[in-house]
Amino acid sequence: MAVVILQHTPGARPHALGAAVQAAGLDLRAYRAWTGDLPDDLAGVDALVVTGGPQPARSAADPTAHRAELTLLRGALAAEVPVLGLCQGAHLLAVAAGGAARSPSRTGNNWGPLGLTPAAGSDPLFATAPERPQVLHPDGDSLQLPARAVVLASDDRHPVQAFRIGASAWGLRFPLEAEPGATTADERAHTAPAAPDPWQERVLARFAALVAARAEHTATRTFFTQRAGAWEDRFAYQTPAYEAAVARMELQHGQTAMDLGCGTGRAMPALRAQVGSQGTVLGIDVTHAMLTAAARIGRTDCGQLLLADCTRLPLPPASVHGIFAAGLLDHLPHPHTALREWARVGSADATLLLFHPSGRAERAARHGRPLSPDDPLAEPNLRPMLHTTGWQLAAYEDAEQHFLARAVRAPLPHA
Structure with missing residues (x-):
């Protein structure tokens, strides 16, 4: 650079x-x-x-x-x-x-x-x-x-x-x-x-x-x-996988849900279905062009789009019940910082769902590299990282067709 x-x-x-x-x-x-x-x-x-x-x-x-x-x-x-x-x-x-x-x-x-x-x-x-x-x-x-x-x-x-x-x-x-x-x-x-x-x-x-x-x-x-205009059409086939992942969050009507690193907001319709018309859905991304593409395809009918850094969210503490993040955590330079911020805005019973529509091994092979032992999504790394940032790992699946880790809000170890 x-x-x-x-x-x-x-x-x-x-x-x-x-x-x-x-x-x-x-x-x-x-x-x-x-x-x-x-x-x-x-x-x-x-x-x-x-x-x-x-x-x-x-x-x-x-x-x-x-x-x-x-x-x-x-x-x-x-x-x-x-x-x-x-x-x-x-x-x-x-x-x-x-x-x-x-x-x-x-x-x-x-x-x-x-x-x-x-x-x-x-x-x-x-x-x-x-x-x-x-x-x-x-x-x-x-x-x-x-x-x-x-x-x-x-x-x-x-x-x-x-x-x-x-x-x-x-x-x-x-x-x-x-x-x-x-x-x-x-x-x-x-x-x-x-x-x-x-x-x-x-x-x-x-x-x-x-x-x-x-x-x-x-x-x-x-x-x-430069990819925002074609993003939705390119990955539209993944929509059922996103819907199935959101269903695992088990949110209630009237709650607040957040799609972090939302891109074109593919999870937002499923999040809206879970929290109902009285709930709140936020789509947050750091790239303006992605939010523009999301608005163009009607995601504003599902919720509010916000331009923001996922490690400095413009939200009050304990205000979000469900946090969905697809393909985000392992691309952040400071995942601990992000998880602490997500815990800050998470309610006492908040659910965090980390997702990708393909497994870790499949993605590594697609990019021509072996699985790294330092991958933050590897369970031996992810579990303690969640524990020290205010989360408890409740489910972990690293299958060929998807990666999914579900965590629930927990007190910090020193609290």
Whole structure:
């Protein structure tokens, strides 16, 4: 996994960005965008940084000139891959999100102060910026942002100097690594920058830290976003297996049930049937595209869809009676943390059902690998892990056609 930078100017080196990325424990992978050297897709990409170049607005205003980059940016926006667009990169980000970039009436750059908007005060990158930071302003060009964008900074001539789209993409019309005396694109490109202002360092450090903190979710979202549209049709044949698994939970009418890592919500109709019209069904997933697909096929008729991390659920303690999780626990980097969180939201008589429509051996063989003794779903590993996180294993089945582990809420050993 790496932070990918698309460079538009030969010779430009992201000195401060490279240092911030390295400090966050990430790798930096550079592509020469001016030669057409671009990644094929977003696989293995923790974040996308798009840098500047000469005449940014004139170039970005022609979508055909940057079709491949716009495709990457649109994919990153859809999968919530963190994006930082600088100079020309900010224009391309705006265009990818549905806005527009207008050609400059004149060219040139001048140093001057930024005016921060109220939204900058709570922004993950701009929250610690000084009141009027000095930046190198490009002249003449302008941006038309999509409606969902949030303006973070402006100046006397430009209503948009910095903006955020969603919770993961930032566009800055100015460079964060500029020689204080430089006033042209050529000087910025070929002069090694002096140390950036402390606030600029903080912006880059905060972006790198955000990327590192979200790396796990970024990989998940990238994988499932591109598959979400076909997911339901591809696995529709598994519906009877899901229904049979949910039946093993033995929930009562009026209770609350949760499909964790729900994807397109294949368990939600069966959960609704168990808890009845007076009960509550929640479908929770970390990938927005999966929830969009679930809504499109009518899962909102079965319950409420929530975008959330399964290890930090937006639910009060002891509020859920049944937790269904298919193909989830063994893909989490910290399964103990997840199980403790599920126990927190579980009622005193809660049931947890871990499920997969194929057995462990069959799945291992399908992926060309042997069964691992470290598999968290192996009974010698799963039973004590459940016991130490507030659950008691009540049933364990690892058959060729399915995996199923049923647990009930139990006091923690130290309680």
